[in-house]
Amino acid sequence: MAMYGLPLCLIIIYKIKNELKLKPKMITEKEVSDILGEELFEINYELEKIPNSNNIYNIMQCFADFTKKLIKKGDLNEVKHCFKLADKMMKNGNNTVKNAVENCYVFSISTVIDIASPINERVKQLLRHSLRKEYNRQVLSSGI
Numbered sequence: 001m002a003m004y005g006l007p008l009c010l011i012i013i014y015k016i017k018n019e020l021k022l023k024p025k026m027i028t029e030k031e032v033s034d035i036l037g038e039e040l041f042e043i044n045y046e047l048e049k050i051p052n053s054n055n056i057y058n059i060m061q062c063f064a065d066f067t068k069k070l071i072k073k074g075d076l077n078e079v080k081h082c083f084k085l086a087d088k089m090m091k092n093g094n095n096t097v098k099n100a101v102e103n104c105y106v107f108s109i110s111t112v113i114d115i116a117s118p119i120n121e122r123v124k125q126l127l128r129h130s131l132r133k134e135y136n137r138q139v140l141s142s143g144i
Helices: 001-023 029-039 039-047 056-074 074-091 095-114 118-126 129-142
Strands: none
Touching: 001 029, 001 074, 001 129, 029 056, 029 074, 029 095, 039 074, 056 074, 056 095, 074 095, 074 129
16 A cells, blocks of 8 residues: 555646646735846846835836836837836736736836837837737727
8 A cells, every 4th residue: 555655746836836837926015125126137227216216106107217218219129128027917817917917017008109200110010928918908998
């Protein structure tokens, strides 16, 4: 009987480890500033200047302003990188992080990309799945 118990135990441990690998760790609002600073080194100076730097909405507004500057400069590679990070936060963030991305980041960048211009059309094409879905939801609900 004992010889069957050990392999069964190993199988159970293996399955649990694989399930944990499949589920990404939930991003909390306390981690967002660090993630942005590590991924977008240039944003660190901006993050240091924001008032109440623990407020997720202030952080997300800073991130949106940073992205808008990149859009205006036409730096589409970095804009794509920003959208990838925002999409990751939408998918893996807790409810507070998701709300901040939806209500602050997407809303703020939409004010720039809704202005008709050739570069803004290319920027819209860079919106990743979750961001595009939220952007479209906001545009449809606003009647633009």
